[in-house]
Amino acid sequence: MAEKVSKQTTIKEKVSLEGVGLHTGQSVTITFKPAPENTGYVFKRIDLDGEPEVEADIAYVVNTQRGTNLEKNGVSIQTSEHVLAACVGLEIDNLIMELDASEPPIMDGSSKFFVEALEKAGIGELDAEREEYEVDEVICYHDDESGSEIIVMPAEEYQVTAMVDFGTKVLGTQNASINHLSEFKAEIANARTFSFLHELEALLDHGLIKGGDLNNAIVYVDKEIGEETMKKLRVAFDRKEMSVKPNGILDNLTLHYPNEAARHKLLDVLGDLALIGTRIKGKVIANKPGHYVNTQFAKKMAKIIKAAKRNNVPKINPDIKPLMDVNDIMNILPHRAPFLLVDKIYTCTDTCVIGMKNVTMNEPFFVGHFPGKPVMPGVLQVEAMAQTGGILALRSVPDPENYLTYFMKIDNVRFKRQVVPGDTLIFKLELLAPIRRGICQMQGYAYVNGKLATEAVLMAQIVKSK
Structure with a gap:
């Protein structure tokens, strides 16, 4: 009998979400539309002449400052990772994402609302078989400057573990894992983005996070807050009063999980590795991941997969009984x-x-x-x-x-x-x-x-x- 293969998927009908971009502060509508087999993930800027498209491809990553940002022929897509994580987590292979601004809406800082919208649209199979790269050896990327490291090893499923350690008492050391993509919706999708107070101050000084508020970004307070800083935060978030709770979180936001930061880092890993363009059959372990190291690892994987496609070498497991002896x-x-x-x-x-x-x-x-x-x-x-x-x-x-x-x-x-x-x-x-x-x-x-x-x-x- 032949090997079992899975079919590519897309959504059954279009669906839209409205919100603001985290860093741009611009109002934006994202519309998810069905796409034919072998399309992959494609962003479409309908606010620009000719409605140019930017494929979710690692080759188009231009910077990873506070998000994974793409650019093709001068057309930008900012902070792509949360929406891509939702696509991967629901095992959707082909999707057109129309935007009327450069940055998808931040929503609550997680992938939750994208997941809900895509499920509402319905997911259906296409005729073509899903392409999958089966990892048969340990592949590693290490960043000497940050000490971050990502490896992938052979496994029967696409599995991901994220381990974070920012060297701060307020956050500590955390980890999160999924053993199958079916766990994404319940365990990872609603984990929100986060920032440390010292980073937040720098972002505000540089005119970023214009779309941020205390409902879409967890702020870990890793330093004493002076009155001047508190005033700046009240103005930035349009709040009369702000405080730091005993768990070290700014204001009264309640964590979904004690390890929500690690879960969000895992979400980011899934979104960034979507840029490889090929599904992975293997276990990814990310130690202190970030958008830079994630995308560098994705580039390495894309190169390895491209070489494997060029050689077209079939994968054979000698431990499995053959179809015919x-x-x-x-x-x-x-x-x-x-x-x-x-x-x-x-x-x-x-x-x-x-x-x-x-x-x-x-x-x-x-x-x-x-x-x-x-x-x-x-x-x-x-x-x-x-x-x-x-x-x-x-x-x-x-x-x-x-x-x-x-x-x-x-x-x-x-x-x-x-x-x-x-x-x-x-x-x-x-x-x-x-x-x-x-x-x-x-x-x-x-x-x-x-x-x-x-x-x-x-x-x-x-x-x-x-």
């Missing part, structure tokens, strides 16, 4: 030792097959093919690829044991690297067109050590043997 293969293919060159089949769908061969020193062809420095003959690599493709071709008939595949043509063969004893060859063959009149056209690849070794275009004919 050598005995199953011999029930379909007529080949036998020493000319059966496929050991296992891991995936076989209507359009793609993935197989494997362990190349050992005992292969009979090594006896005479460069015996002093054994190398697997390229023609046998192509033959092994063709045998794997034969499994895919014979899938189209109900009784494959009664059919044979004869290869009619091999084009565009390229040998990229040597295959030697001890290597494991991974084969991937994909149909280039539907099978018609028994004719099967396939693009074939053979990989070794995570690199492309051989590629070719194969054409075969399926013929009844009895």
Whole structure:
């Protein structure tokens, strides 16, 4: 049976929210609209001529001061992370987000209202399969200046842990985790943004947080407040009286959770890593995360994923029982030792097959093919690829044991690297067109050590043997 795959999603109908931008203070309406498969997340500035679009792509990050800010061709999107976190948390893959200003509304400083709006719009499946990058090794980014570090390691789900330590008594050390995105709505979405008093003063001095009030930003008081500072805060937030409560929070705002700061940092991580553009299957651990380190890690991941796509290397878990072992293969293919060159089949769908061969020193062809420095003959690599493709071709008939595949043509063969004893060859063959009149056209690849070794275009004919 084929591997289980999940489908891409979008919303079923449009939905809008109104508010103000946290830093700009501008009134803004954001309208979420359904998007076709493979669109991803796209911001659209409907207040500008031509309604230019800015894709939620790590390549467009221009600065991370108090938010993750994007710019494409001079068109800006500010503080993108909260709305993107809502999209990721609800496992929505494709979305158009129309804005009539540069910054989405801050709402209450969390993702809660975005989540509610998107759920109201309804979430539906599309035909295309969801793309996912399966992490198979530990990947790390460390920032020497801040001591912040983010790593990702193999896991069965997209999981995230955020650990924060700002070196202050009022906040202390906190952490938060989710083991599945389904936990986002209940555990993370309503965690609000926060700031320390010393940061707040600096932001006010620089004319920022014009849309801030005590309902959308938790303020941790990490210093003594003088009368001059208190006056400035009363003016900024249009309040007659302000105070610091025993838990060190400015005014009377009640925390949703004791570790709300860590939960919001986790929310930010999810939103910032959405800019990678590909869903991750792995566990992310973020120690002292911030928008800068988050986006630097996202850049590194995007580069790794791009290289993996370029190499197109299939992921095989040797601990999982294969779809077909050598005995199953011999029930379909007529080949036998020493000319059966496929050991296992891991995936076989209507359009793609993935197989494997362990190349050992005992292969009979090594006896005479460069015996002093054994190398697997390229023609046998192509033959092994063709045998794997034969499994895919014979899938189209109900009784494959009664059919044979004869290869009619091999084009565009390229040998990229040597295959030697001890290597494991991974084969991937994909149909280039539907099978018609028994004719099967396939693009074939053979990989070794995570690199492309051989590629070719194969054409075969399926013929009844009895």
